[in-house]
Amino acid sequence: MATLSVPAALPDVAEDVEQLHKAFSGWGTNEELIITILAHRNGYQRKLIREFYQETYGEDLLKTLDKELTKRDAFLANEATKKFTSSNWVLIEVACTRSSEDLFNARRAYHARYKKSIEEDVAQHTTGDFRKLLVALLTSFRYEGPEVNTHLAKSEAKILHEKISDKAYADDDLIRIIATRSTAQLSATLNTYNNEYGHAITKDLKEDPKDDYLKLLRATVKCLTCPEKYFEKLLRLAINKMGTDESALTRVVTTRAEVDMQRIKEEYYRRNSVPLDHAIAKDTRGDYEKMLIELVGSENA
Amino acid sequence: MATLSVPAALPDVAEDVEQLHKAFSGWGTNEELIITILAHRNGYQRKLIREFYQETYGEDLLKTLDKELTKRDAFLANEATKKFTSSNWVLIEVACTRSSEDLFNARRAYHARYKKSIEEDVAQHTTGDFRKLLVALLTSFRYEGPEVNTHLAKSEAKILHEKISDKAYADDDLIRIIATRSTAQLSATLNTYNNEYGHAITKDLKEDPKDDYLKLLRATVKCLTCPEKYFEKLLRLAINKMGTDESALTRVVTTRAEVDMQRIKEEYYRRNSVPLDHAIAKDTRGDYEKMLIELVGSENA
Numbered sequence: 001m002a003t004l005s006v007p008a009a010l011p012d013v014a015e016d017v018e019q020l021h022k023a024f025s026g027w028g029t030n031e032e033l034i035i036t037i038l039a040h041r042n043g044y045q046r047k048l049i050r051e052f053y054q055e056t057y058g059e060d061l062l063k064t065l066d067k068e069l070t071k072r073d074a075f076l077a078n079e080a081t082k083k084f085t086s087s088n089w090v091l092i093e094v095a096c097t098r099s100s101e102d103l104f105n106a107r108r109a110y111h112a113r114y115k116k117s118i119e120e121d122v123a124q125h126t127t128g129d130f131r132k133l134l135v136a137l138l139t140s141f142r143y144e145g146p147e148v149n150t151h152l153a154k155s156e157a158k159i160l161h162e163k164i165s166d167k168a169y170a171d172d173d174l175i176r177i178i179a180t181r182s183t184a185q186l187s188a189t190l191n192t193y194n195n196e197y198g199h200a201i202t203k204d205l206k207e208d209p210k211d212d213y214l215k216l217l218r219a220t221v222k223c224l225t226c227p228e229k230y231f232e233k234l235l236r237l238a239i240n241k242m243g244t245d246e247s248a249l250t251r252v253v254t255t256r257a258e259v260d261m262q263r264i265k266e267e268y269y270r271r272n273s274v275p276l277d278h279a280i281a282k283d284t285r286g287d288y289e290k291m292l293i294e295l296v297g298s299e300n301a
Numbered sequence: 302m303a304t305l306s307v308p309a310a311l312p313d314v315a316e317d318v319e320q321l322h323k324a325f326s327g328w329g330t331n332e333e334l335i336i337t338i339l340a341h342r343n344g345y346q347r348k349l350i351r352e353f354y355q356e357t358y359g360e361d362l363l364k365t366l367d368k369e370l371t372k373r374d375a376f377l378a379n380e381a382t383k384k385f386t387s388s389n390w391v392l393i394e395v396a397c398t399r400s401s402e403d404l405f406n407a408r409r410a411y412h413a414r415y416k417k418s419i420e421e422d423v424a425q426h427t428t429g430d431f432r433k434l435l436v437a438l439l440t441s442f443r444y445e446g447p448e449v450n451t452h453l454a455k456s457e458a459k460i461l462h463e464k465i466s467d468k469a470y471a472d473d474d475l476i477r478i479i480a481t482r483s484t485a486q487l488s489a490t491l492n493t494y495n496n497e498y499g500h501a502i503t504k505d506l507k508e509d510p511k512d513d514y515l516k517l518l519r520a521t522v523k524c525l526t527c528p529e530k531y532f533e534k535l536l537r538l539a540i541n542k543m544g545t546d547e548s549a550l551t552r553v554v555t556t557r558a559e560v561d562m563q564r565i566k567e568e569y570y571r572r573n574s575v576p577l578d579h580a581i582a583k584d585t586r587g588d589y590e591k592m593l594i595e596l597v598g599s600e601n602a
Contacts, residue, residue, distance in 0.1 A: 104442070108442075111444050111445075111446075115446050116483070117441070117442055118442075119442070119481045120444070120481035120482055123477040123481055128473075131473065131477075132473075139420075139437075139440035139442070140440060141418055141419075141440070145412075172428075172429075172433075176421075176432075179420075180424055182417070
């Protein structure tokens, strides 16, 4: 699923390793440098870099990279709780599209960096229904196995349908089901919902298009059950926006490049009839464009 | 703080290691065997056992023991959600008297063993205020540093006092403060509460002695701010009970032996004017008595 393109030139491994190690000092400040180096090396070169990095610094480069990603999530989440950059969307993304271990590692990185917990900041800076949903999602450690209990799926589809019919969108049980069940179990429940009641739950959550909480709840369900559709829409809105929403564009491209970018690209093409890299190239320029295209992967490569 | 007594005899290290390894297979079933072996070895012997264990099985005995403890917490928490053994007290203990990493390791062990998350079971088997408090406590990953914000302590002491005056004991902000703040910060807040309003918060939470939720909330505050007092009381009630509450007695002794048993013993003596081991010896017998006394440590040793 990775989409980083690979160049032919063979740079000096020792120099790459030194540059990478420098880029890892500090808090995500040299992300572009890391991307530039790793996006321009092929599998064999990366292997050499990894070995040399281990020999030189006694650390596994992949683990260091992983730590960088969770540090970035901690940073994104912290920004999201601040007054002028607050974004419940970013919190939903970190909570619902990372693996359970990665989400936990972001919480651990948050301790190290901010000397407090994600949940105390989020709980302090939000109120009411938003707080109830966000804190439950961010503190969850979802089971990730494939097991599905069809009996449970049926009974919880019924609960969800009752609550939504009553417009009780922040009901304790509704939030409990969405915030704690494994994605396999939740998908089974939502399929049952669709089969039994004739609509996808996201349709039934469209009651009031202006209600921000309902929008967030729909985004939550999407992030959990079909993240590529969620990210496609985010990219579409970011690119189509007057002036381009660079922060959303960068965030999606950098956090999904090594995860599910291929599926997001397919979804983007299906929905917009334009390849994602063409759309990005049309809307951005210079080094920024180059970096994004490297991460997304060009259709002509 | 450890209280395990050390015998003079020198048993065979290889045999110990084999017995220990056997005891670790399965789910906490041979806890007594583990205790019997390790409680009867001195520091030097344990060092030999640890080295031999590493050589033979390629695992660190201490890490294996730690894993056992978090597996036991997962087991205790699971039992606590079941119909006939349900106990919100055990959930509070696991949530509020373990380190943040140990609590998280228990959640990870829960996945491995039960193929679901602690929080989905607890949220499913509880309702209302109990659920609100328990799920928040169990999913928290508290920051554990010593930093205290006195301004925050003052403002949150005020919030707590307002909510308690209004008898809003399950208020969102009250639960947020208790469930998410570091114990250092929470202690500062509760000290401020005491200074500003003239009572300890636990006194103000005594409104209705029959209210089970209020009892649980008091236990939460005690577990977080002075666990040795909480465990002293639990031991006192378990020992004084007609017929002795063996499950509580075993749970406290086995889970605190290597943590804070010395302080619990001091607290017990201060409150009851009888050494804990004497009280246990009077109330139990045979191998069970022997095991408990080994873990608690005899006053005459």
